[in-house]
Amino acid sequence: MTARELDAAGITDPRLRDAYTHCRRLNARHGRTYFLATRLLPPGRRPAVHALYGFARHADDIVDVCDGDLRRLADDGTQRRAAALDRLADDLAHGLAGGTGAAPVTVALADTSRRYGIEHRHFTDFLGSMRSDLTVTEYADYGALRAYMHGSAAVIGLQMVPVLGTVVPREEAAPYAAELGVAFQLTNFLRDVGEDLDRGRIYVPQDLLAAHGVDRDLLRHCRDTGRTDPRVVAALRAFEALTRAAYDRAAPGVPLLDPVTRPCIRTAFVLYRGILDAVAGDGWAVLHRRAVVPRRRRVLTAADGLLRVAAARLATRRRSPDTPGTTAPSSARTKEAM
Template identity: 60%
Template sequence: MISSELHAAGVHDPALRDAYRRCRRLNAEHGRTFFLATRLLTPQQRPAVHALYGFARRADDILDDVLDDVDPRRSTAERAERLHTLATQLFHRMAGDSEAGDPALEAVVDTARRYDIPWEMFDDFLASMRMDLTVTDYPDRAALDRYMYGSAEVIGLQMLPVLGTVGPPEEAAPYAAALGKAFQLTNFLRDIDEDLQRGRVYLPADELAAHDVDRDVLMWCHANGRTDIRVRRALIDQHAQTRRIYDYARGGIALLSPRSRPCIAAALTLYSEILDRIEAIDFAVFAQRATVGTVRRLQVAGAGLARAWAARVHGAGS
């Protein structure tokens, strides 16, 4: 299966194939819902998506000290240096004047070249990753949006040339960016307790304050495994805002290449259903993790697979 995907994508160099395989493993192990959705893409498209995920995961691992080689926890300065090294290696490798020095980079550089993904998108992503080293709170929506542009919206924009569009890519770009933002906001709501343990709050402080919520109140919720009534009201507001972004992003699916629509529709459905689960547990996100069950994921994937096959058959016959 993996070999056939790489063959379909035109990846024949043994070392490069190994790099793509590594990225695929990272996606399968750490991004199960997203990985499931990628199965609805054509074999030709999948390696590029796995490469983009693998690079993002590599940067995220540096931030959270979850490293394959089980390094001890690193200081902020050490992690900043590792991010700088990663950025420098990527820049020089994309410019063609240096070896990457990191197996994950070979695949993402190859993908960037094949799909003409500019360096600036990776630079914006890494800028947001550097913010995570020192920024632990966001005073307002504008500040959070600046972070999310690089950490989430850019991911959607990187994906766009791989997915393809039926019209000018710039028409689909705002929707792709919005979907990336919606996915990340969903994670922020689901993982608020986990993020608190890392010392981070990814919700706008002024919007929380409107409900008399601050970091101390959130820490009380974490310590007691309960959602304070004030926090519940704040989360309901954040939940509604995220829903509206999904509603907007959904309008962009029709602008994608038909062969890519089932994948993105499935990903949107599964991630937005995490919001359903958060609501179903009455926002008890400090006591349990809101997840979409395996049976439901397979149902959505099965329906998407039928649509994907239909799109491919129609495309082959047109």
């Protein structure tokens, strides 16, 4: 299956194929929901999405590697992580400038950036937010959190737009893609409150917590004792409302995408938003365990996506591949036969 995707994308160089395969493994291993949705893309566009995910995952893993007890990050460990991020940034810059690169994730990402014309500043902004995670442990308000999420989430959506293709000029779809990236990350923040607390971080804004009588000590107490406090539940509900509002703002962007890629994003949209329902269904116990979308719902959503994919590709075959107004990458259009 990997070879078929690489062939469809026109990736023939052995080193590039190895790099993309490495990124695909990262996506399959760590991004279960994301990987499932990616399977709905035309084969020729999947390697690029794997490259974008693989690089982001690699950087995130550098930031979140813990020394010893998960709850205690040694100062020298922070320095090592900062140095590792610097090396990753230097390697990527070398690759984007036309060099060979060293790490598989940077090799694949640089190639994807060239193929799809992805702006380099998106990668710079992303690494900037990753660096802030080494020192910033909380955010005063939603505005401060949004500033952080521009680099950690919104730019991921912006990177995806050229790969997905649009039926309008890219700049019209870009704000919605950025907002969907934010919605996905807010969902992760809600799901991972307990795990992030163990890393010393709180992404729920401090003013929102304070409005419900919650502080770091109360969160730590609930985490340590396994208890759920009504004040914490109220704060989490308020954070969920912020997250659902982000999904509402992002939703009008899905119809702006290339018809053959819409089912992928719609599936990711439904599954990620379903995590919010899973959190509520689990009694807001995110300080104690991770909420998971039931397997049956994942399967049904994926099946619906497959039907939409089939319909979109049938419609595409019935019209000229150069239909006016479509801005999907021309190389992808000619190499994505199922």
